[in-house]
Amino acid sequence: MGKTVSIKTTDEFIDFTKAAIIDRESQEKWMEASQNGKIGELRTKLEILKKKFWVLEREIDANGADLIVQKASLVNDLIDISGAPVAFVQVKNIGPNTAVEIDSRYIYYVDGEELKTKDEFFLFIYRNDNHKFLVFLPSKEIDGLVKSGTCSKFIDTTTKVPYVKFTSKQIEKLNKSSTKAEFEKTISQAIETIDHALSIEEYNRSIGLRHFLGVRPSKLGVEAQVQKYFTGLQDDDLVDTYFELLLFLYKQMELGSIRSFVIKDFLTNLSSDPRELSERVAQMQQDIENHTNIILKKWDKNYAYIPDTYDQLSQMLSDFEKALDKTTELHQDSTKNI
Structure with missing residues (x-):
């Protein structure tokens, strides 16, 4: 029109x-x-x-x-x-x-x-x-x-x-x-x-990784989410702690899922006609090496530094909680003045 x-x-x-x-x-x-x-x-x-x-x-x-x-x-x-x-x-x-x-x-x-x-x-x-x-x-x-x-x-x-x-x-x-x-x-x-x-x-x-993991968290996405619920407030501390928490959890999930889904892939191959398994073993051994190369190429080697402990996660949750409480209080004060 x-x-x-x-x-x-x-x-x-x-x-x-x-x-x-x-x-x-x-x-x-x-x-x-x-x-x-x-x-x-x-x-x-x-x-x-x-x-x-x-x-x-x-x-x-x-x-x-x-x-x-x-x-x-x-x-x-x-x-x-x-x-x-x-x-x-x-x-x-x-x-x-x-x-x-x-x-x-x-x-x-x-x-x-x-x-x-x-x-x-x-x-x-x-x-x-x-x-x-x-x-x-x-x-x-x-x-x-x-x-x-x-x-x-x-x-x-x-x-x-x-x-x-x-x-x-x-x-x-x-x-x-x-x-x-x-x-x-x-x-x-x-x-x-x-x-x-x-x-x-x-x-x-079939190996499920892309759909299981979803997309990696982004700082821009976190900023947009914070702005959606705390309109008009710019709080870098909340954005930073929120983003670090999400990224940490994503990396932990990514690391943990690799082994599980590779095993699932082999389990699928093994769950067929047993008479064919002798012909598949050599290929599966080759697949182990191929999977390793794919993983090393696809997933950042720097992830290896992530500690296998809940201490760091506990601290990050605590930091996020403090930042969230602070922003929530500021948001409530700003809305009262409108």
Whole structure:
């Protein structure tokens, strides 16, 4: 809806309504964008279904998911213990001079102090005037284009949300599909990329670490949480003690969980046909070394200094309690004066 002006009388309302009905065109601008979007979704849905994936639906398009994709398998479905991983697919079906804007929150998440890509987010861009045109971008490639300056970045000053923007010329340069064969090749590569991402996520879920641990606490997140409940108060002491407590507990959980989930992985391997175990033992021995290398690479070696004792945790809880009591008292005093 554009700029509005109040209608003062019923007669004016009747006259304006008559004029709007009489002058109405058979097609309106919003319809073209809506129809193009639906055509793009249906094209992508068809290609994905042809490659033995399932496309899920929900009533509200959230987090950029025009389509939600999972592997077509009854063995590992959404309601199973580990749950089937899914990919979020956003589809754009645009005109030759149309830009594409993507909410940065669809592409990234915050883990501790790091901004990381959501590896299960993918973008398909079609052109409604050229059925052989297709640009496929996984989140990591979008991130690479952002960092290389290949695309534009802007922020909505009202919502404070940053966006990634591809102009029509930038999209044209990214297109590698100009023939039917190239289009089919791009589609196949896209499906393979989605399949690979889901396979990696499936493995991560099988050992459970990523979903068990969740994201690492961040100081920015703690500051936002403190501000939410103590509006208008800036208390660095509370933020620091709260953040240190959360990070300490996260690191302890991370250290403790590694052994448990590695053992679970082997337990899963052993809980199959006993006749196959003789063939698996050599591979499992190799897996022990591989797990060790993964752990050393993925988890900071500096964690080794964390003491296996409750003394430090007890002191941190005490410091946090004092800081919280102090801030609560200050907050109560400030609200009384309002």
